[in-house]
Amino acid sequence: MEFILACGIGILTASGVWLILRPRTFQVIVGLSLMSYAVNLFIFAMGRLRIDAPVIVGRGATADPARFADPLPQALVLTAIVISFAMTALLLVVLLASRGLTGTDHVDGEEP
Amino acid sequence: MTTWTEHLIIMPILLPLAAGALMLLFSERRYALKRVISLATTLALIALATWLVRDAASAPEPQIYLLGNWPAPFGITLVSDRLSAVMLLLANILGFASLTYASAGWDRAGPRFHALFMLQLVGLNGAFLTGDLFNLFVFFEVLLAASYGLLLHGARRERVSAGLHYISINVAASLLFLIGASLIYSVTGTLNLADLAVRISAILPENLALFQAGVSVLMVAFLIKAGIWPLGFWLPSTYSAAAPPVAALFAILSKVGIYAILRMSALMPENSLGAATPFASEWFQIGGTATIAFATIGILSSRSLARLAGFSLMISSGTLIATIGFSEAVRAAALLYLVSSTLAVSAFYLLIELIARGDAQTAPMAPDAVFDDEDPSRVEENGQTEIGVVIPASWAVVGGVFMFFALLLAGLPPLSGFVAKFAIIDGLLRPQATPATWTLIGMIMISGLAVVIAASRAGVDLIWTPDRPPAPLRLAEAMPIGLLLTLSVALTIFAGPAMAYAEQASRALSHSHLMFETAPPMQRLKMAP
Numbered sequence: 117m118e119f120i121l122a123c124g125i126g127i128l129t130a131s132g133v134w135l136i137l138r139p140r141t142f143q144v145i146v147g148l149s150l151m152s153y154a155v156n157l158f159i160f161a162m163g164r165l166r167i168d169a170p171v172i173v174g175r176g177a178t179a180d181p182a183r184f185a186d187p188l189p190q191a192l193v194l195t196a197i198v199i200s201f202a203m204t205a206l207l208l209v210v211l212l213a214s215r216g217l218t219g220t221d222h223v224d225g226e227e228p
Numbered sequence: 229m230t231t232w233t234e235h236l237i238i239m240p241i242l243l244p245l246a247a248g249a250l251m252l253l254f255s256e257r258r259y260a261l262k263r264v265i266s267l268a269t270t271l272a273l274i275a276l277a278t279w280l281v282r283d284a285a286s287a288p289e290p291q292i293y294l295l296g297n298w299p300a301p302f303g304i305t306l307v308s309d310r311l312s313a314v315m316l317l318l319a320n321i322l323g324f325a326s327l328t329y330a331s332a333g334w335d336r337a338g339p340r341f342h343a344l345f346m347l348q349l350v351g352l353n354g355a356f357l358t359g360d361l362f363n364l365f366v367f368f369e370v371l372l373a374a375s376y377g378l379l380l381h382g383a384r385r386e387r388v389s390a391g392l393h394y395i396s397i398n399v400a401a402s403l404l405f406l407i408g409a410s411l412i413y414s415v416t417g418t419l420n421l422a423d424l425a426v427r428i429s430a431i432l433p434e435n436l437a438l439f440q441a442g443v444s445v446l447m448v449a450f451l452i453k454a455g456i457w458p459l460g461f462w463l464p465s466t467y468s469a470a471a472p473p474v475a476a477l478f479a480i481l482s483k484v485g486i487y488a489i490l491r492m493s494a495l496m497p498e499n500s501l502g503a504a505t506p507f508a509s510e511w512f513q514i515g516g517t518a519t520i521a522f523a524t525i526g527i528l529s530s531r532s533l534a535r536l537a538g539f540s541l542m543i544s545s546g547t548l549i550a551t552i553g554f555s556e557a558v559r560a561a562a563l564l565y566l567v568s569s570t571l572a573v574s575a576f577y578l579l580i581e582l583i584a585r586g587d588a589q590t591a592p593m594a595p596d597a598v599f600d601d602e603d604p605s606r607v608e609e610n611g612q613t614e615i616g617v618v619i620p621a622s623w624a625v626v627g628g629v630f631m632f633f634a635l636l637l638a639g640l641p642p643l644s645g646f647v648a649k650f651a652i653i654d655g656l657l658r659p660q661a662t663p664a665t666w667t668l669i670g671m672i673m674i675s676g677l678a679v680v681i682a683a684s685r686a687g688v689d690l691i692w693t694p695d696r697p698p699a700p701l702r703l704a705e706a707m708p709i710g711l712l713l714t715l716s717v718a719l720t721i722f723a724g725p726a727m728a729y730a731e732q733a734s735r736a737l738s739h740s741h742l743m744f745e746t747a748p749p750m751q752r753l754k755m756a757p
Contacts, residue, residue, distance in 0.1 A: 136396065136400065141392065144396055148396065148399050148400065148403075151400070151403050152399075152403060155403045155406050155407055158406075158407060158410060159406060159410040162410040162411065162413055162414035163413075163414070164414075188413070188419075189410065189413065192362060192406075192409075192410065192413075195362075195366065196406055199366075199369045199402070200399070200402075200403075202373070203369075203373070203395070203399050203402075204399075206373070206376060206395065207392075207395050207396065207399065210376075210380070210388060210391055210392050210395060211392065213380075213388045214388045214389060214391075214392050217384075217385045217388050218385060218388075218389065223392065223393070223396075224389065225385070225386075225388075225389035225392075
């Protein structure tokens with residue numbers, strides 16, 4: 117399971133890095149999004165992968181840490197998702213403004 | 229025993245947040261009201277920060293505030309010690325100065341200026357006060373999000389282009405921040421800085437490489453914000469594209485990165501600084517020296533004042549980064565240098581607009597309205613606003629002030645820049661100077677010379693020789709520059725007490741892993757591997 121997840125994170129990051137090095141603004145944004153997905157999975161994995169382990173102690177259950185997944189990375193992932201989502205939305209607006217003002221979708225605002 | 233003063237430490241975050249939210253409720257046409265609210269808020273913030281500085285100077289231990297009174301490593305903590313208090317004061321003074329300047333007309337160049345400005349202060353104050361890594365990330369994001377908005381204020385073509393680069397780079401840097409923070413969490417099981425300091429010494433040898441990787445990735449994220457050499461190409465062009473009052477506030481943004489690096493590197497155990505991060509101080513020195521060299525070349529080749537200010541900001545960042553790995557005395561001097569150079573760069577950005585006022589390029593220009601409630605009358609090309617008290621002999625004043633700040637940045641006597649640079653070099657020579665240290669000292673000297681050359685050339689070109697009539701200097705614009713000037717002079721006169729404070733701050737920083745024991749780290753629930 118660790119291997120598959122690591123491969124997934126690796127492929128997402130590699131695609132993201134390749135895309136942010138491309139000259140078109142839309143490619144950069146998609147690249148940043150892919151990288152943020154990879155990072156979110158990475159944070160999640162940093163709490164160690166567990167199967168069938170809830171993060172919340174049920175009513176009346178004993179709080180035995182061995183039976184529960186680490187809740188903190190999951191809380192962090194939630195925050196990170198919200199923030200990267202907002203930043204992507206903002207970046208899209210700037211992309212459109214840049215397209216409108218410069219007439220091109222090149223990242224430098226002019227064709228090379 | 230809880231007294232109400234204990235809660236004041238959270239006010240630098242809550243107060244601008246409330247003010248910013250409040251101002252969203254009012255129509256953009258009521259700009260006078262917004263100016264009053266935001267100026268009053270920043271004044272209150274300065275008072276609060278001054279109180280925190282005084283409190284930190286007298287108390288041996290940092291003030292710790294537990295949000296919701298949750299015990300230390302689980303809940304969110306705010307920490308105010310000497311370093312964070314002085315950064316807080318500096319940030320809010322710059323905030324007040326730029327806001328006063330913007331109130332002369334720049335704030336009407338686009339919508340929602342004051343609300344964004346307040347949120348920017350929330351992010352800055354939060355980043356300086358927070359006691360754990362993840363909240364540092366959150367406040368970084370708050371200040372970045374607000375800075376994206378402020379950078380695009382008065383949207384123009386080059387501002388939008390620069391904004392696109394700035395946002396992309398910072399989003400990528402934030403991802404690095406998250407990778408670093410989560411790696412550190414996975415090894416140590418905590419994100420609380422005080423708790424982290426305790427746990428670093430207990431890291432198993434097989435996990436040490438992972439921890440080092442985490443710290444390095446995190447540091448790269450901070451260094452991008454600080455504008456270190458291969459990662460800082462965005463800085464001069466972005467800051468010179470921003471509206472001048474915004475750029476004046478941005479002068480503190482790169483220092484947030486340096487503050488975060490100082491905080492993180494202080495957590496590494498004293499002697500086994502080698503054990504946890506064997507390469508860090510060397511790399512800081514190399515990177516910092518390279519940054520100074522790059523910025524020196526840049527400042528000599530810059531043809532506009534805005535780029536000149538941007539590169540002098542990079543020189544100051546480079547000097548600070550290069551001196552991180554040295555002794556306490558150097559760090560204390562670097563703190564004084566941080567304060568004086570930030571004041572000077574900020575004032576530089578404000579002066580630029582006054583000098584280049586005749587050019588249509590820097591004049592506030594309103595884009596098409598986006599929101600319904602925008603002020604239709606806000607287009608005022610260089611026009612007089614209601615604050616129209618004009619100061620006579622303005623060109624002489626501008627020229628004199630420009631010279632003053634150029635000398636301050638260059639570090640020539642008798643100003644505080646000189647005192648700080650002298651103390652840095654003195655500290656660098658103290659144990660014994662290696663060739664690398666000599667290179668750094670040489671670079672610091674040469675960069676000072678380059679600032680003098682570039683500033684005098686720019687001064688001759690733009691202030692003393694052009695025969696266009698001097699622009700009238702308005703009171704609301706002269707006042708913030710005067711404030712920064714007064715503070716710089718005061719910093720020179722009271723360099724002794726300021727230096728003593730910086731030394732205490734530096735000493736406290738190197739004992740931060742001992743100092744935080746007022747908030748005892750708790751035993752974390754044992755996780756299954």
